[in-house]
Amino acid sequence: MTSAPPMQDLSVSLVLIAMLGVAAPLAARLLDRVVKIPIVVFEIGLGILLGPSLLGWIESTRFTDTLADFGVAMLFFVAGNEIDFSTIRGKPANRAAAGWIISLAAGIGAGFLLVPGPEAAVIIGIALSSTALGAILPILRDAGTSTSPLGIAVTALGAAGEFGPLIAISLFFSGRQVGIASVVLVGFVVLTGVAVFFASRARHTLFHAQVTRTLHTSSQFAVRSIMLILSALVVLSMVLGLDMLLGAFAAGVLWKTVMARAPEEDRKVVETKIDAVAFGFLVPIFFIDAGIDFDLAALTSSPATLALVPLFVALLLIIRGLPSLLASPPGAPPNEKRALILFGATGLPIIVAVTAIGRDQGLISSGIASALVGAGMISLLLFPLMALRQIRTRLRTDARPG
DSSP states (O other), X not given: OOOOOHHHHHHHHHHHHHHHHHHHHHHHHHTTTTOOOOHHHHHHHHHHHHSTTTTOOOOOOHHHHHHHHHHHHHHHHHHHHHOOHHHHTTHHHHHHHHHHHHHHHHHHXXXXXXXXSHHHHHHHHHHHTOOOHXXXXXXXXXXXXXXXXXXXXXXHHHHHHHHHHHHHHHHXXXXXXXXXXXXXHHHHHHHHHHHHHHHHHOOOHHHHHHHHHHTTSTTOHHHHHHHHHHHHHHHHHHHTTSOHHHHHHHHHHHHHHHTTTSOHHHHHHHHHHHHHHIIIIIHHHHHHHHHHHOOHHHHTSXXXXXXXXXXXXXXXXXXXXXXXXXXXXXXXXXXXXXXXXHHHTOXXXXXXXXXXXXXXXXXXXXXXXXHHHHHHHHHHHHHHHHHHHHHHHHHHHHHSOO
């Protein structure tokens, strides 16, 4: 029996990935009345189901992997674009950063206890110190708490839990000595900071006018400009030997600065277009591809490897969740503190990205990588729901007549 030509394999994979992209929100909607499950969990789960781990209907190809890289870059662009630095600057950001440093140190320490080799320990430390800001912000908005003191604290935690790991990845896995990598990283941060500074000072009147003129035409100047800024900073970070997600995150921050003085209505339209490109096309491919690459056989190869999943879930709560309390608003009630722990311990995108690096470079086994990703999926599935329950309990208590 002859095997299918590569182009046929690609065609089948593309159609099936597109099908899964449609099936995931339908499945989420079907179960919405019973339990609210993040769509990301369905995307990864369906990728596992149809991928080599189970049915074997979809295989990763170079083209789908490239689309997945664009997807994760777009995810971090959106994260950088959504952070309102004016609300988290000062104590919220400083306390969140301090909590992340503690989490990273504790995570690396736990890594040394679990795996041999410093590189593997750092991979585990970065994974356990991450926070899924891109997944948490929409949840906070839907709950109406994004601008509350708790929402500001969670945003600061998420910013530290995404930007911090990106810096760590760029320092330790750039292929350079840490000293040289640090100099390059500082240079990139300074360059980006200068660009953001001048962008914040300029009025961008002609730029905004062009955005307004083309919002509803085939020119789509705003979207094309986004792709230019994103591509330029991603390529710059790669040329410098830094992680490409650092460039994507910086591109989101820069775009938000450029559009800060644009008409509010135009900003909302552009945000809608960004969401359409990101969450309607590229980001689902990233998570589905992560499911396709998920090595279920390695995870279930031994009881010891499978037992790592609940262990990593517990470590996320301890190592990432507890230090998150440093960012707790003054006078926060116990319910909000518990919610802060749960939101801070919610992680997945960085876990997927850093374990892929570790697996590709032979630093960690496929079993450990799959256990970490599995723990990240569980955290994304359970922790935000549990945190919302804590917030709603507080809201119900406040609503009772005194």
